[in-house]
Amino acid sequence: MFGDLQGMMGKLKETQQKIEETKKRLDTVFVEGSANQGKIKITVSANRVVKNIAIDSGLLEDKEELEDYLIIAMNDALKKANTINDAELAAAAKDGMPNIPGLDMFK
Structure with a gap:
């Protein structure tokens, strides 16, 4: 019984390590949201950190319009x-989960 418990604990530790590695990798994966036919572009990492905001100078005249488009691009x-x-995190967790009865939600 304790051998199985040690094996499960080792597997859980490996899973945690895979999750941490995945989080680090996601810092290097970037996605872009845009609004108003690309006149506003917001780049974020897959860990949801804003990396860049690009605004077409033609939008600088109307503050309310700019704010609306920023919200749309950010949400995108x-x-x-x-x-x-x-x-990515679900895949990392699923791959490393030991076969524990009752924890089928990860499978």
């Missing part, structure tokens, strides 16, 4: 980043 970028982040 974050949605894409969330999708990648969730899929």
Whole structure:
């Protein structure tokens, strides 16, 4: 019994390490959200950290319009980043989970 427990604990430790490695890798995966036919572009990492904002100078005249488009572009970028982040971390967790009865939710 304790051999199985040690094996499971080792497997859980490996899974945690895979998850941490995946998080580091996701810092280097970038997605772009845009609005107004690409006049505003926001680049974020898959870990949801804003890396760049590019704004067409023609949008600088109307503050409210600019704010609206920034929100649209930011939400677009974050949605894409969330999708990648969730899929990658779920895959890392699933691959490393030991076969523990009752924890089928990861399979």
